[in-house]
Amino acid sequence: MPSREAMIEQELLVTPRILTDRLTVKYGEKVAVKEVSLSFYQRKVAALIGPSGCGKSTYLRSLNRMNDFILNISIEGKVLLDGQDIYERKVDPVLVRRHIGMVFQKPNPFPKTIFENVAWGPKRAKFPKKDLPQLVEDSLKQAALWEEVKDRLNTSALGLSGGQQQRLCIARAIAMKPSVLLMDEPCSALDPIATSRIEDLIQELKEKFTIIMVTHNMQQAARVSDVTAFFLHGNLIEYGATKEFFTRPQKIETENYLTGKFG
Amino acid sequence: MMSWWDKVKSASVKTAGILALFISLLCLGFLLWDVFSKGWNTLSWDFLFRIPSRRPEEAGIKPAILGTLWVMTMTTILAVPAGILTGIYLEEYAQPNWFTKFIRINIANLAGVPSVVYGMLGLAVFVRTMGLGRSVLAGAMTMGLLILPTIIIATSEALKAVPDSIRFGAYGVGASRRQVIWYHVLPEALPGILTGIILSLSRAIGESSPLILIGALSFVTFAPQNLLDGFTVLAIQIFNWAGRPQEEFHHIAASAIIVLLIVTLSLNTLAIFLRTRMSRRKEG
Ligand SMILES: Nc1ncnc2c1ncn2[C@@H]1O[C@H](COP(=O)(O)OP(=O)(O)OP(=O)(O)O)[C@@H](O)[C@H]1O
Ligand SMILES: [Mg+2]
Numbered sequence: 157m158p159s160r161e162a163m164i165e166q167e168l169l170v171t172p173r174i175l176t177d178r179l180t181v182k183y184g185e186k187v188a189v190k191e192v193s194l195s196f197y198q199r200k201v202a203a204l205i206g207p208s209g210c211g212k213s214t215y216l217r218s219l220n221r222m223n224d225f226i227l228n229i230s231i232e233g234k235v236l237l238d239g240q241d242i243y244e245r246k247v248d249p250v251l252v253r254r255h256i257g258m259v260f261q262k263p264n265p266f267p268k269t270i271f272e273n274v275a276w277g278p279k280r281a282k283f284p285k286k287d288l289p290q291l292v293e294d295s296l297k298q299a300a301l302w303e304e305v306k307d308r309l310n311t312s313a314l315g316l317s318g319g320q321q322q323r324l325c326i327a328r329a330i331a332m333k334p335s336v337l338l339m340d341e342p343c344s345a346l347d348p349i350a351t352s353r354i355e356d357l358i359q360e361l362k363e364k365f366t367i368i369m370v371t372h373n374m375q376q377a378a379r380v381s382d383v384t385a386f387f388l389h390g391n392l393i394e395y396g397a398t399k400e401f402f403t404r405p406q407k408i409e410t411e412n413y414l415t416g417k418f419g
Numbered sequence: 420m421m422s423w424w425d426k427v428k429s430a431s432v433k434t435a436g437i438l439a440l441f442i443s444l445l446c447l448g449f450l451l452w453d454v455f456s457k458g459w460n461t462l463s464w465d466f467l468f469r470i471p472s473r474r475p476e477e478a479g480i481k482p483a484i485l486g487t488l489w490v491m492t493m494t495t496i497l498a499v500p501a502g503i504l505t506g507i508y509l510e511e512y513a514q515p516n517w518f519t520k521f522i523r524i525n526i527a528n529l530a531g532v533p534s535v536v537y538g539m540l541g542l543a544v545f546v547r548t549m550g551l552g553r554s555v556l557a558g559a560m561t562m563g564l565l566i567l568p569t570i571i572i573a574t575s576e577a578l579k580a581v582p583d584s585i586r587f588g589a590y591g592v593g594a595s596r597r598q599v600i601w602y603h604v605l606p607e608a609l610p611g612i613l614t615g616i617i618l619s620l621s622r623a624i625g626e627s628s629p630l631i632l633i634g635a636l637s638f639v640t641f642a643p644q645n646l647l648d649g650f651t652v653l654a655i656q657i658f659n660w661a662g663r664p665q666e667e668f669h670h671i672a673a674s675a676i677i678v679l680l681i682v683t684l685s686l687n688t689l690a691i692f693l694r695t696r697m698s699r700r701k702e703g
Contacts, residue, residue, distance in 0.1 A: 250593050253593040254592070257592070258587075258591040260587065262584060264582075266588060266603060267585070276589075277593060280593065280595075280598055
């Protein structure tokens with residue numbers, strides 16, 4: 157008889173953490189994402205790839221209601237986080253974003269101190285004040301930034317390098333203890349060394365979070381992800397285990413994209 | 420390669436620019452020289468603390484200074500919160516539909532309306548209809564209306580300049596709109612907003628026409644005691660003295676101009692200081 161924890165573990169692995177059911181996103185009349193159904197699981201990194209303009213960012217932003225700020229956008233279909241539709245009327249988008257963190261393409265630390273950057277979100281979520289220093293330390297450690305900044309927590313985050321800023325943004329996101337972490341091309345503004353640090357970091361973070369990342373770098377998708385989804389003109393073309401995906405693509409479009417025939 | 424014609428064109432534009440700059444500096448220099456040569460000798464600490472008199476050598480600008488303080492303080496209280504809130508509403512809350520656009524365009528137009536027109540409005544509405552008389556309050560309300568559009572525009576420009584990436588970063592960690600505006604957008608925009616406010620106040624201090632129109636007194640030997648008292652301000656005092664036939668009054672008018680210039684230049688310096696501090700923080 158397996159232990160209760162083990163059963164819950166097992167359960168979490170087979171039930172998707174977050175899924176979309178025929179998700180369609182339109183900007184005015186223009187369809188950017190067309191009936192995409194995808195499931196993402198605990199402790200897995202999913203990579204979304206596809207040519208520029210195929211709707212990857214649009215799809216990603218609709219997973220934590222970041223699209224709410226765009227005018228004329230319309231969203232059909234469902235996004236279920238742990239079985240709850242996040243677009244249901246009674247759901248507060250602010251709470252959704254506390255459960256689903258986001259790291260943006262360009263590092264965007266707040267123009268405040270390093271400490272404030274990490275502590276600000278939890279403070280708003282009524283995290284006990286006396287535990288904040290510990291939380292900040294833990295988050296920075298998880299983001300592999302602690303050693304570099306522990307002596308200057310009270311200096312401006314804008315004094316950090318680009319790679320450090322991006323890791324700070326990751327620390328800021330995980331300080332909220334989200335269950336899902338969305339990353340939109342998190343390394344595109346970084347040099348190869350900073351990129352490989354973030355890739356290592358993603359490997360460690362996936363123990364705790366469901367990670368969904370957009371990337372333009374196919375080697376990166378192959379290196380860090382467990383599953384890969386290929387988008388083309390707003391359609392989901394193929395979704396599968398990364399190894400299979402890159403070695404034996406099922407669809408001709410995928411193969412063409414992987415071999416650089418278009419894109 | 421530029422053709423010879425292009426070179427001639429660019430050289431002549433450059434020359435014209437330098438010439439224009441030179442002419443305006445020359446005019447400014449002449450004005451300053453005129454004011455200082457006339458007014459410097461009659462300027463003294465005493466001058467600031469005396470009341471106006473029929474004899475120029477005994478006259479001072481105490482009531483004008485206090486009146487200016489009263490009016491500008493009230494103007495600030497009335498116009499600044501309203502202007503900032505309107506700017507925040509337009510930039511952060513209002514749906515960008517035709518109605519909002521219409522309001523924006525009209526605010527921009529209002530900022531360009533000559534100040535006399537505000538004076539006429541103040542006279543008709545505040546002085547007569549509301550029965551406030553030629554009081555500090557009526558003057559401050561008129562001045563408040565005059566600078567309100569500028570403050571709204573300065574606020575919304577400053578808010579617009581805050582990068583969206585900061586807003587999204589804050590929304591991304593589960594902040595509400597109010598929190599995003601209050602903790603991130605406003606602090607970033609504040610130096611810009613303050614700069615706009617200071618510049619508009621500094622302009623209002625030098626304005627005389629709207630207050631003349633609403634009938635602010637020009638010979639006042641007392642400081643206002645409450646909001647419904649009559650008053651005078653520096654600009655009107657200057658206007659009054661400069662219009663008298665005796666040479667001596669022109670000299671003390673020049674002295675008062677120097678005082679007004681010092682106040683305005685200090686305010687503008689403060690605005691420049693805020694602006695450079697803001698841009699330095701953006702870089703660092
Ligand atoms: N705010 C918007 N308003 C209107 N159309 C938009 C908006 N944002 C994106 N689009 C359009 O939707 C489509 C998908 O855009 P999206 O940004 O999701 O693509 P992407 O796959 O992330 O591209 P990239 O790889 O270049 O980041 C594009 O055709 C784009 O022009
Ligand atoms: Mg994108």
